[in-house]
Amino acid sequence: MNPVSYEIIDQIGVIAVNNPPVNALSFAVRSGIQAALRAAQDDASKAILIICEGGTFFAGADISEFGKPPKEPYLPDLIDEIEASGKLVVAAMHGTALGGGFEVALGCHYRIALDTARVGLPEVKLGLLPGAGGTQRVPRLVGIAAALQLILDGAPIPAIAAAEAGLVDKIVSGDLRVAALAYVQELVARNAATRRTSELNVPAADEQVFAATRIAVAKSARGQTAPLRIIESVQASLLPFAAGRKRERELFVDCMQDPQSVALQHLFFAEREAARIKDLPRDIGKRRIERVAIIGAGTMGGGIAMCFANAGFDVTLLEINADALARGLSIVEKNYAGSVQRGKLSEEDAGACRARIHGVTDYDALADVDLVIEAVFEDPQLKKGIFAKLDAVCRRGAILATNTSYQDVDAIAAATGRPEDVIGMHFFSPAHIMKLLEVVRGEKTAGDVLATVMALGKKIGKVPVMSGVCYGFIGNRMLQGYFREAQLCLIEGSTPEDIDAALYDWGMAMGPISVADLAGLDVGYKARQALAPDQRGDPRSYRVPDALVAAGRLGQKSGAGFYRYDPATRAKSADPEVMQIVEREAQALGIQRAPIDANEIVERLIFALINEGMNILDEGIAQRPGDIDVVYAYGYGFPAWRGGPMHYADTIGLNYVIERIEEFRERYGSNNWQPASLLKTLVANNSSLARWAE
Ligand code: CAA
Numbered sequence: 001m002n003p004v005s006y007e008i009i010d011q012i013g014v015i016a017v018n019n020p021p022v023n024a025l026s027f028a029v030r031s032g033i034q035a036a037l038r039a040a041q042d043d044a045s046k047a048i049l050i051i052c053e054g055g056t057f058f059a060g061a062d063i064s065e066f067g068k069p070p071k072e073p074y075l076p077d078l079i080d081e082i083e084a085s086g087k088l089v090v091a092a093m094h095g096t097a098l099g100g101g102f103e104v105a106l107g108c109h110y111r112i113a114l115d116t117a118r119v120g121l122p123e124v125k126l127g128l129l130p131g132a133g134g135t136q137r138v139p140r141l142v143g144i145a146a147a148l149q150l151i152l153d154g155a156p157i158p159a160i161a162a163a164e165a166g167l168v169d170k171i172v173s174g175d176l177r178v179a180a181l182a183y184v185q186e187l188v189a190r191n192a193a194t195r196r197t198s199e200l201n202v203p204a205a206d207e208q209v210f211a212a213t214r215i216a217v218a219k220s221a222r223g224q225t226a227p228l229r230i231i232e233s234v235q236a237s238l239l240p241f242a243a244g245r246k247r248e249r250e251l252f253v254d255c256m257q258d259p260q261s262v263a264l265q266h267l268f269f270a271e272r273e274a275a276r277i278k279d280l281p282r283d284i285g286k287r288r289i290e291r292v293a294i295i296g297a298g299t300m301g302g303g304i305a306m307c308f309a310n311a312g313f314d315v316t317l318l319e320i321n322a323d324a325l326a327r328g329l330s331i332v333e334k335n336y337a338g339s340v341q342r343g344k345l346s347e348e349d350a351g352a353c354r355a356r357i358h359g360v361t362d363y364d365a366l367a368d369v370d371l372v373i374e375a376v377f378e379d380p381q382l383k384k385g386i387f388a389k390l391d392a393v394c395r396r397g398a399i400l401a402t403n404t405s406y407q408d409v410d411a412i413a414a415a416t417g418r419p420e421d422v423i424g425m426h427f428f429s430p431a432h433i434m435k436l437l438e439v440v441r442g443e444k445t446a447g448d449v450l451a452t453v454m455a456l457g458k459k460i461g462k463v464p465v466m467s468g469v470c471y472g473f474i475g476n477r478m479l480q481g482y483f484r485e486a487q488l489c490l491i492e493g494s495t496p497e498d499i500d501a502a503l504y505d506w507g508m509a510m511g512p513i514s515v516a517d518l519a520g521l522d523v524g525y526k527a528r529q530a531l532a533p534d535q536r537g538d539p540r541s542y543r544v545p546d547a548l549v550a551a552g553r554l555g556q557k558s559g560a561g562f563y564r565y566d567p568a569t570r571a572k573s574a575d576p577e578v579m580q581i582v583e584r585e586a587q588a589l590g591i592q593r594a595p596i597d598a599n600e601i602v603e604r605l606i607f608a609l610i611n612e613g614m615n616i617l618d619e620g621i622a623q624r625p626g627d628i629d630v631v632y633a634y635g636y637g638f639p640a641w642r643g644g645p646m647h648y649a650d651t652i653g654l655n656y657v658i659e660r661i662e663e664f665r666e667r668y669g670s671n672n673w674q675p676a677s678l679l680k681t682l683v684a685n686n687s688s689l690a691r692w693a694e
Pocket of ligand 1: 101
């Protein structure tokens with residue numbers, strides 16, 4: 001079916017597009033618009049209106065066409081043709097006019113939008129630049145500085161703000177089609193000019209802005225190439241339009257061919273795919289969730305309560321006594337004050353969210369809730385006791401979830417008479433900020449419970465990924481080998497700064513040693529103590545952490561861990577005392593310390609992640625490689641522009657990965673290094689994870 005229709009209504013040629021779900025500018029849409037535009041030039045219409053059906057104006061180029069041979073008409077040429085039209089062309093926007101979609105509107109002579117619409121150029125998030133004239137037309141309309149901000153930020157802005165800035169001409173409410181037709185009639189009646197943005201001059205700007213923005217971007221978008229190309233492309237808007245457009249095109253092609261863009265596109269689709277459970281029908285019925293209860297008002301419980309309150313849910317927060325409850329609620333209060341201070345929430349909205357959280361100390365208050373999330377500390381007996389209580393108190397059909405990071409969800413479910421209603425919801429700290437939600441499917445978890453929780457995760461603004469039951473689920477299980485190698489590098493010859501710098505420079509949000517200090521060294525210590533000695537991994541890898549804990553160095557919270565922290569500013573500095581401990585422990589183990597180069601540090605840590613990811617896939621703990629990538633990009637500070645550990649493995653080649661792992665096995669022993677059997681199989685078949693996942 002042709003997604004583009006054309007008809008003349010009251011002398012206006014209306015080009016209407018209907019290409020669900022988001023009216024992406026696919027080949028069929030582009031060619032349909034071109035045909036209609038050409039037909040309109042010679043017919044009885046006096047002006048042309050471009051409008052979309054469904055939930056949104058064009059949400060951009062069709063990303064699923066990227067990487068395939070491009071087909072004419074190309075979007076930039078189509079937009080130039082729209083702008084060159086002898087008859088007036090008007091764009092009518094609703095929903096989200098994004099990327100190439102907004103660039104279509106910028107090529108039109110006038111733009112009208114619903115007051116609820118949002119517009120923007122999110123290409124940077126896909127490692128691209130707005131390559132259909134966006135970097136050339138936006139500066140002509142709003143100036144260099146505002147254009148750089150809009151395009152580098154990538155976040156959509158309300159159409160009303162866009163109108164104030166000069167990107168949209170008219171804002172309306174109600175029926176867009178009716179309002180847009182009236183607007184075009186009005187333009188025709190007053191003989192409005194065919195305003196061509198490409199013919200405008202870019203407002204004069206201080207050229208220092210480019211250098212300053214480059215410096216800012218080197219920090220805020222560390223390691224990324226697209227923002228630098230965006231700056232160059234916007235700078236090219238100072239040239240005559242045709243020359244600027246040519247440079248924009250070259251830079252766009254550079255972006256397209258850059259592995260960073262491929263990685264970011266992979267994550268875009270992986271995130272959406274992760275929401276789908278392979279063995280559940282898409283239309284499976286879901287349970288109604290309106291009232292939510294959280295057990296435990298500690299850092300996690302309070303943060304989870306905020307997530308739900310922020311999304312409009314009624315939240316009951318339970319603690320064991322009034323003191324603990326008051327302490328928990330005061331932290332929530334402080335977090336909301338922080339959000340107001342940082343401009344994330346208005347005073348009024350923060351007050352409304354806070355008012356949705358009701359503190360209680362009695363389990364009877366949970367009798368009617370639809371979902372309970374237990375968020376107490378990691379003590380399996382305590383958790384089982386709570387689930388037995390919930391089983392007695394909660395109504396039939398309520399979903400009972402645990403926020404455990406490591407424990408066996410099946411064992412917790414077995415403490416109830418309704419294991420089918422039990423599930424894991426593993427939030428990441430700080431829970432009201434971090435986007436990842438691991439949804440842990442127990443052996444007996446009912447399909448509708450799983451589907452409900454996956455959908456609910458999205459509703460509260462999280463990125464939900466399903467994991468099967470195992471120690472640490474997807475994310476924390478993989479982290480064990482990563483942390484093991486960080487500690488082994490330390491005791492074998494590196495310093496904490498060497499290790500952190502190697503991973504940070506490679507793109508991780510934070511080095512692993514700093515992460516350990518942030519999480520608290522006592523947390524890892526207690527987790528180890530709860531395991532049998534043969535489950536704790538290589539004993540050499542926790543010699544130093546154990547010694548630091550014994551010395552009262554618990555990480556940031558005690559002012560010292562692997563680093564020393566300034567009590568006032570929390571600024572960290574290297575601590576010679578730590579190196580004395582490291583050297584002492586190395587000597588006790590008979591290790592001759594020798595420096596390790598940054599590349600080897602990175603490969604040992606990252607390949608340990610990849611290898612365990614392979615095991616996780618083989619065991620069916622994760623549904624797909626892309627799910628693991630989403631977990632790492634959203635929950636563990638893995639650079640999104642590398643696509644996540646599994647995509648990265650494909651990018652550098654599984655042959656190379658196995659070669660290095662085998663070398664590590666030779667050098668460091670087979671206890672820590674055994675190539676995963678899936679890795680061996682894929683290499684033997686000359687395959688990749690992407691092909692395996694198809
Ligand atoms: N191309 C192809 N498919 C797209 C798409 C696009 N531009 N945008 C969204 N989709 C698909 C999604 O993959 C999803 O498909 P499935 O249902 O099969 O998973 C479906 O549309 C719905 O998307 P969401 O689940 O994300 O729905 P939402 O309502 O939460 O969000 C949205 C809608 C705000 C438009 C969001 O999808 C989005 O941000 N899309 C990307 C927009 C974008 O980046 N546009 C720029 C493209 S690059 C470009 O245009 C280059 C250029 O200048 C030449």
